[in-house]
Amino acid sequence: AQSVTQPDIHITVSEGASLELRCNYSYGATPYLFWYVQSPGQGLQLLLKYFSGDTLVQGIKGFEAEFKRSQSSFNLRKPSVHWSDAAEYFCAVGKAAGTASKLTFGTGTRLQVTL
Amino acid sequence: DGGITQSPKYLFRKEGQNVTLSCEQNLNHDAMYWYRQDPGQGLRLIYYSQIVNDFQKGDIAEGYSVSREKKESFPLTVTSAQKNPTAFYLCASMGGKSSYNEQFFGPGTRLTVL
Numbered sequence: 759a760q761s762v763t764q765p766d767i768h769i770t771v772s773e774g775a776s777l778e779l780r781c782n783y784s785y786g787a788t789p790y791l792f793w794y795v796q797s798p799g800q801g802l803q804l805l806l807k808y809f810s811g812d813t814l815v816q817g818i819k820g821f822e823a824e825f826k827r828s829q830s831s832f833n834l835r836k837p838s839v840h841w842s843d844a845a846e847y848f849c850a851v852g853k854a855a856g857t858a859s860k861l862t863f864g865t866g867t868r869l870q871v872t873l
Numbered sequence: 874d875g876g877i878t879q880s881p882k883y884l885f886r887k888e889g890q891n892v893t894l895s896c897e898q899n900l901n902h903d904a905m906y907w908y909r910q911d912p913g914q915g916l917r918l919i920y921y922s923q924i925v926n927d928f929q930k931g932d933i934a935e936g937y938s939v940s941r942e943k944k945e946s947f948p949l950t951v952t953s954a955q956k957n958p959t960a961f962y963l964c965a966s967m968g969g970k971s972s973y974n975e976q977f978f979g980p981g982t983r984l985t986v987l
Binding site: 767792794799800801802803804807848859860861863864865866 | 877879906913914915916918921931961963965967975976977978979980981983
């Protein structure tokens with residue numbers, strides 16, 4: 759069974775500092791990997807996704823993530839955090855198949871940004 | 874604009890009552906999903922549907938029911954059998970192979986049992 763671990767429940771960074779959110783997955787084959795962001799009381803918005811090819815993927819809002827198969831990781835990074843990045847971030851893994859693939863989500867990391 | 878709508882945004886229910894949460898999408902997506910979100914637990918899959926008139930149980934289907942009579946609509950009923958229904962409910966949809974299994978989410982419905 760596929761699973762996702764986000765070891766950091768809560769992270770606080772200063773505005774302008776760099777950010778790395780950790781994500782480890784368990785999956786038997788090549789996974790589809792996603793990072794979503796959720797503002798309080800809102801739905802989830804896709805930041806970026808990885809399916810194949812270049813292991814460093816770029817997303818929206820200046821985020822990037824690197825797929826490391828040897829470490830079963832897909833960590834999210836941003837060089838300089840803005841106060842508006844404060845939100846909850848979810849990593850998810852899915853099967854490399856067609857429609858109706860189920861996603862398994864991690865428990866999320868809440869990011870707080872101090873000014 | 875294409876997207877997913879959920880209604881109502883807030884819903885209050887008395888114990889013992891059934892309530893139905895609406896989810897509509899105009900993205901022409903085949904698959905639709907219902908998740909429950911509780912603090913510290915991430916998203917848990919309740920039900921999903923691959924095509925019209927077909928749906929499958931997710932990880933926490935007990936106390937919930939769904940229907941998929943139209944491609945655009947996937948309503949969720951929270952029944953009185955659900956012992957702890959207070960939560961944030963999210964609906965999502967996914968298109969065909971070209972979408973690479975990316976799920977699009979609605980804005981959510983917060984259900985509170987009084």
